[in-house]
Amino acid sequence: MAELSFIHRFEAGEDQSLAPLLLLHGTGGDERDLLPLGRLVAPGAALLSPRGKVLEGGMPRFFRRLSEGVFDEADVARRAGELADFVAEAREAYGIGAPLALGFSNGANIAAAMLLLHPEALAGAVLLRPMVPLASPPDGDLSGKPILMISGAADPLIASENPARLARTFRERDADLTHETVDAGHGLCERDLLLMKSWMARS
Template identity: 30%
Template sequence: MTDIHAAFFSGHTELAPVLMLHGTGGDESDLLPIATFLFPQHPKLGIRGRVSENGSNRYFMRHTDGTFDLDSLSHETDWLLEAIQTKTTEHHLDASRLIVLGFSNGANVAAYAMLHKTVPFKRAVLLHPMLIDPAESVANLADTRVFTSYGDVDPIVSKDNFDALTAQLTAQQASVEPFKNHQSHHLTQAELLAAKDWLTKNA
């Protein structure tokens, strides 16, 4: 496969490794401060999306009108899952224990992967995710636990879209804890504290 831009930060090997998936314009180290707050002692692996949009890193393409390219989404998600397997093997990490930490574009690709692909991970913290492809999912997420966050003045993620993502994950039997707050499309202390509390309860 093509070159994988990744960053690995070691931690206690008995703890679950964390997979960091950045937002648009981020990179493989972008979420390290957030990951360090939520998972201070855990090993951390970041993988950069290989799509560039006007110089900004992304995990999948958009059409010129701003709509999502679903062919790119499917293809790039397959690539990302292969990259995860390659890098977890390289760093001797147990992929089945991965906890995904995704923000915005990274949260979107993680949610899509859970609903439409076969993924190794069973826990995810998805910050400001969207439902990109509402096509019917056949995934069985009975053992999957997900924390999601949403801002009620977010100009990117609508309430209806966020609620639809929650409904679809729940329909596939995932355990979902949505966190809604008065904020825009950015991270706040309130949602990170809520995520940390959820992680403590779902350790």
């Protein structure tokens, strides 16, 4: 494993036609958490999985929050830049192309921030249970960038208006957005897997 700016895991891909996946865990996860999910939804793809650098009560995250659902937006922007720099380092170290982010919860939120602030760093994204990461993101161009958002209809942590606003933000920037809502809470369900596999097969 190369010595890069984030603690991470990397698994080389067997199918070079597939975009590598940038796996971004939720609060309390680590660089191992989403590897099985990545293997499941994109067999043969290279997997790049960093550990968030921010600790909240000893639990890794990708950026600070002020309270539940209230983000430190200055930290969001700084950490999105750090992660974009890490992606550039990893691409050089491992000889991979621009990755498709696959993020859950806090990981989905930092991926959304990267799309809005550093769109060149990602080939696209799968955002599981995302929220709006920045109240007033800068204008940008996401023309044709494939994005899948999956929200939970019964998610106790996210009001339905929030991901709807994020979806509007992506559409205003001309992203190729698919936004699905599943009959679930904040945790993942079988329907999430089916939607991810189907979307990846088409993208």
